Amino acid sequence: MKRLTVAVVSRNYFNLPLWIARTAGLFAAEGLDVTIDHIEGIEEVNARLRDGRAQLAYGVTEHVILDAEAGGRSAIIGGNVNKLPFSLIARPGIEGLEGLRGKRIGVSSLRAGSSSLVMKLLAARGLNWPTDYELVPCGPILARWDLLRSGGIDAGLQGTPLNRIAMEQGFVSLCEPRDEVPHFQFTSLDTQLDWASANRDTLLPFLRAFLRAHERFYVEREEANAVAVAETGIEMRHADLAWEEYTRDAIFPRDGEVSAAGVQALIETSALIRDLPSRARAQAEDYIDRSWLAEARASL
Structure with missing residues (x-):
């Protein structure tokens, strides 16, 4: 072998x-x-x-x-x-991508991956990093899910099926990135x-x-x-x-x-x-x- x-x-x-x-x-x-x-x-x-x-x-x-x-x-x-099999999931009470101003958003890394996508989505709403929000490099999907539940971050991309699980538990979806970036x-x-x-x-x-x-x-x-x-x-x-x-x-x-x-x-x-x-x-x-x-x- x-x-x-x-x-x-x-x-x-x-x-x-x-x-x-x-x-x-x-x-x-x-x-x-x-x-x-x-x-x-x-x-x-x-x-x-x-x-x-x-x-x-x-x-x-x-x-x-x-x-x-x-x-x-x-x-x-x-x-x-x-x-992109993701939803941008946020804690209850945050409304729309504009509601992420001043918030902490979890990403896999600042160098590559989910950070580029988050920056692009928020820039289209007039929110620019690092002045308008904080990116927290916290690792992949499971780590972001743990931090979202514990309050360590306010939002983060969650992939299917964790996005569906999050919404069942009361978290909110601010957008489906695939709708805006189909490829x-x-x-x-x-x-x-x-x-x-x-x-x-x-x-x-x-x-x-x-x-x-x-x-x-x-x-x-x-x-x-x-x-x-x-x-x-x-x-x-x-x-x-x-x-x-x-x-x-x-x-x-x-x-x-x-x-x-x-x-x-x-x-x-x-x-x-x-x-x-x-x-x-x-x-x-x-x-x-x-x-x-x-x-x-x-x-x-």
């Missing part, structure tokens, strides 16, 4: 295709022993991919762009969260190109299992829901709500591919927010290597 490690962010629904591949024996069928390393912190996921502790990652796509601009060898080779590559399957080139006989079997897992997610509803419940601890009804949204809106790509439109939207949002206007002239495909997935698909 060939061994490899995939770094992922926390135990959230985003990881479901990998969990399905492991539970259904798709990795084992390809002769792979895959460790899924759940990490609380998006910066650490990126660091482990760069230094080789992980060979693949479900990482925040903006990190790949930042790394490539700095001369790194990171590349996007597959999709993950190709559209946005939030996370993707990433690797280092040097590792990929040197380990073709490991990467291609992994990608075959990756492709099969995405198709299986769409056609095996009960199995997908059972895996989600076992891995995240959510209730079955919430797992089913998530499955409906993710399949209806193609949040997980059925073909495993990254969204060029989603990456382009991310580039332009990040360039606007992070004062790197040259990045807005870059093309999405500059950061994507589709050859690996194409070769794996041809060998199925």
Whole structure:
């Protein structure tokens, strides 16, 4: 069995295709022993991919762009969260995005990820960081949920199904970012190109299992829901709500591919927010290597 490690962010629904591949024996069928390393912190996921502790990652796509601009060898080779499955959830009593003036908003990191999206949404309402609100780097979705419930933050993006759970508990949704930004590559399957080139006989079997897992997610509803419940601890009804949204809106790509439109939207949002206007002239495909997935698909 060939061994490899995939770094992922926390135990959230985003990881479901990998969990399905492991539970259904798709990795084992390809002769792979895959460790899924759940990490609380998006910066650490990126660091482990760069230094080789992980060979693949479900990482925040903006990190790949930042790394490539700095001369790194990171590349996007597959999709993950190709559209935004979020609501901007706030504590009761806050009304509208304008109600976030002077408030504390939880984000995964100040450097990349949810912070760019929050800044873009609020700038459209005349609220600018850092003068009009505070961003609190508190880690991924589960950490933001804990802080929202404890009062440590006033608002934060929550992904399906935690957004639905939050509203059931009396929290309010200020907006659905996907309504305003229909295409946005939030996370993707990433690797280092040097590792990929040197380990073709490991990467291609992994990608075959990756492709099969995405198709299986769409056609095996009960199995997908059972895996989600076992891995995240959510209730079955919430797992089913998530499955409906993710399949209806193609949040997980059925073909495993990254969204060029989603990456382009991310580039332009990040360039606007992070004062790197040259990045807005870059093309999405500059950061994507589709050859690996194409070769794996041809060998199925």
